[in-house]
Amino acid sequence: MTLFAGERGAIEREDVLAVVGDARVTGVRELTEALRRRDAAAALRAFDRLYREGVPLPYLLAALSREVSGMLGGGAGPGAEGGTSRFAAPLAHRALGSLSRVDEAIKGGSTNPRLVLERALLEICGTP
Numbered sequence: 001m002t003l004f005a006g007e008r009g010a011i012e013r014e015d016v017l018a019v020v021g022d023a024r025v026t027g028v029r030e031l032t033e034a035l036r037r038r039d040a041a042a043a044l045r046a047f048d049r050l051y052r053e054g055v056p057l058p059y060l061l062a063a064l065s066r067e068v069s070g071m072l073g074g075g076a077g078p079g080a081e082g083g084t085s086r087f088a089a090p091l092a093h094r095a096l097g098s099l100s101r102v103d104e105a106i107k108g109g110s111t112n113p114r115l116v117l118e119r120a121l122l123e124i125c126g127t128p
Helices: 002-008 013-037 040-052 057-070 078-082 089-107 113-125
Strands: none
Touching (some): 013 040, 013 057, 013 089, 013 113, 057 089, 057 113, 089 113
């Protein structure tokens, strides 16, 4: 952080958000790519890292949905800029359905939203 702040010497809130924001985007792309590969272990590790960093679940759900939607069909989504491949249509539709159910569960007052999202990640990867 000191290097990021440079000669100003003081580290400000905006400096922290700039660095953390980049980590969030990278983490979401890592998670999205793990889902595309159907690599359940990598997906759970990426999610755990984001969760421990304090990324709010609604933000994560929205970011994942945006990444998957952007990679559906013929267009390159936001993740394509970072080298992320497109999702196959059946996997993308399954992922979007799972993420929608997680969103409903969280809004409905799920007692353990983390577990709900972890189960959805496993479902997307095809892990029973």
